[in-house]
Amino acid sequence: MNLVKEEEARKIDRYIENAKKVNQHVINARVTAAFAGATALTVGLLIFIIVYILSRGFHMVTPAFLLETPRQMGRAGGIYPAIVGTILVTGIAVVIAAPVGVATAIYLTEYTRESWLPRIVRFGTENLAGIPSIIFGLFGFLFFVIYLDLGWSILSGALTLSAMILPTIVRTSEEAIKAVPNAYREISYALGSTRWQTVTGVILPTALPGIVTGVVLAIGRSIGETAAVIFTAGASLRLPESLLDPVRTLPVHFYILAREGISMDNAYGTAAVLIVLILIINIAAYSIMNRFVAKSR
Amino acid sequence: MRWRSAPQREMAQVTGESMTDIKILAQDFKFYYGEHCALKGINLEIRRNQLLTIMGPSGSGKTTFLRALNRLNDLVPGTRAEGRLAIDGVDVYGRGVDVADLRRRVGMVFALPVALPMSIFDNVAYGPRKRGIRDRRKLAGIVEKALRDAILWDEVKDRLHDHAGTLSGGQQQRLSIARVLAVEPEIILLDEPTSGLDPLSTLKIEGLLWELVKSYTVVLVTHNPLQSARVGGEIAFFLMGELVERGPASDIFTHPRDKRTEDYVSGKFG
Structure with a gap:
């Protein structure tokens, strides 16, 4: 049972x-x-x-569209000045922001101990990264355009954008550097390397992929920026002759064409060029990095 | 010697230490991590070309002592050293010590085999390059000699430019030793160098120690009494930040003077 x-x-x-x-x-x-x-x-x-x-x-997108200056406010003609302006404004912004940002990240991670300074900077950069770009535009307009009297120019736009992307570059670089195994640092120091030799010898090469990712993200953010640029670089349709000339970037051109109802066709053409440009820059950045990493392997 | 300042050199001559055979001398050496006292007054002599094994359980302060010798402890915030710890009669924690030069003279092999993310050749050439040696032929010579001395040359000579990550754990640990040898140190510190290795790789490393001691002063740290017994030589037993006993392996294992040493080597704790 x-x-x-x-x-x-x-x-x-x-x-x-x-x-x-x-x-x-x-x-x-x-x-x-x-x-x-x-x-x-x-x-x-x-x-x-x-x-x-x-x-x-x-x-x-025809060769003429890429290589001619716009006519009739952009209703006809090409977008050549806008392409030049976009590359210049973004390029200069990154050339300024990337070294400063990476240097800040190295200083915070390798040269200071975990104390109030890195914490304050980190807090500051995080808040800065959350500020809407139009506020940066306003700041750039008041500071670079008016106070420093740079006028609406490539330089004003680039400086404003570099201030905008700096926090992103600092944060991503910092994370990439922190992810470098501590054992690499100990080995390098134990062999009698100085801090700078350790930074260039093992830390930067190991952290490079992460840093490049941060810079590429920053390029993407600044190349597509409208609000911060329209206040600082202006909206000129002429081909710039110096860095102090005003310029119209691709997103601004797109915005004006679409908003003023000038030409939706040309607006979409501009957008297509912008997307392809971003794609090319990303692919180029990663392939350069891969070649570098492959060489150090 | 570059890292000694003039007054220190004079001091060394006055005390006469540099004339003797003593390479490393600790006198009432204490070390603190913040408030925590990790070494409670160590008195220890290590002679030139001696192999000393520091044996003890985790938390006994043996690694702290090792990392004081090349001041790698400096990388940890909030540490403090007291007392005297001298190499060739010059206080390691003295004023005006060039820490980078000290570390080059006092090489260190870490517990886990770690290859830097670069080729085998570049791993070994890392130290010499940082010292400014650029000449290709000279570098190649240094790398070959270091790899031969670390008994790794025959295994890697045909693939020096492969990524070092392709080596096995045991090979990577010998690569670590070659990397240290390439900067021509005077002292080699090994911090549990076989803790992540299989028995055969362990034997290779242990055998290598007796080769190294012909040209260098070698300090090995291990928590394993069996390894201390296999390696032999002189043994210092550390426990809770104190040096309990020091003597030849035969004495330590057959008639230890201290009850705690006896308990440790017989496996009662640890």
Whole structure:
């Protein structure tokens, strides 16, 4: 009698065990599906936007469109000055911000101990990174354009953008440098290297991929910036002759064409050029980095 | 010697330490991490070309002592040294000591085999390059000699420019030793160099120690009494920041003077 009962109890136990196991499998499958779905949504959205803009604008992109100056406020002609302006403003901004940002990150991680200074700087940079770009535009307008009397110019725009992307570069570089295994530092110091030799010998080469990612993100942010640039670099359609000339960047050109209803076709053409430009810069940055990393391997 | 200031050199001559055979001398040496006292007054002599094994359980202060010798403890904030710790009669913590030069003279091999993220050749050439040696042929000579002395040359000579990460753990640890040898130190510190290695690689490293001691003063740290016994030589037993006993391996293992040493080597704790 007892034996039968035990047998049954065991059967029930086994049934519950199995049910639990099945339940775990179901949960696992659902979570996998949910994550895959989120990924598909992200990638899908990205592809949709790119394809949509390229399909609306790509047929506008002809050699003439790329190499001519705009006529009739941009209704006709090309976007050559805007391409030049975008590359100059962004390029100068990055050339200023990247060394300063990386140097700040190195100083905070390698030259100071964890104390109030890095914490304050980190807090400051985080807040700075959260400030809307139009505030930077206002600051740039008041400080560079008016107070320093640089006027609406490539230089004003570049300086404003460099102030805007500096926090991003500092933060990403800092994280990349912190991720360098401490063992590398100890080995380098234990061999009698100075701090600077350790920074150039093991820390920067190891942290480089992370730093480049940060700089590429910063380039992307500044190349697509409208609000901060329109106040500081101006909206001139002429080809700039010096760094003190005003210029109109691609996103500003796009904004004005679309908002004033000048030419939607040319607006989409401009957007297509902008997207392709960003793509080219990203691919170039990563391939340069990969070559460098491969050499140090 | 570059890292000694003139007054220190005079001091060394006055005390006569540099004339003797003593390479490393600790006198009532204390070390603190903040408030925590990790070394409670160590008195220890290590002679030139001697192999001393510092044995003790975790937290006994043996690694702290090792990292005081090349001042790698400086990298930890809030540390403080007291008493005297001298190499060739010059206080390691004295004023005017060139820490980079000290570290070059006092090489260190770490517990975990770590290759720098570069080629085998560049790993070994790292130290010499940082000392300003640029000449390719000279570097190649230094690298070959260091790799031969670390008994790694035959295994890597055909792939010097491969990434060092492709080496096995045991090979990477010998690479670490070659990296240290390449800067021509006077003292080599090894901090549990075999803790992450298989028995065969461990034996290779232990055998290498007796080769190294012909040209260098060698200090080995281990928590493993069996390793101390295998390596032999002189043993210093550390416990809770104190030097309990020091003597030849035969004495330590057969008739230890202190009850705590006996308990440790017989495996009662540790």
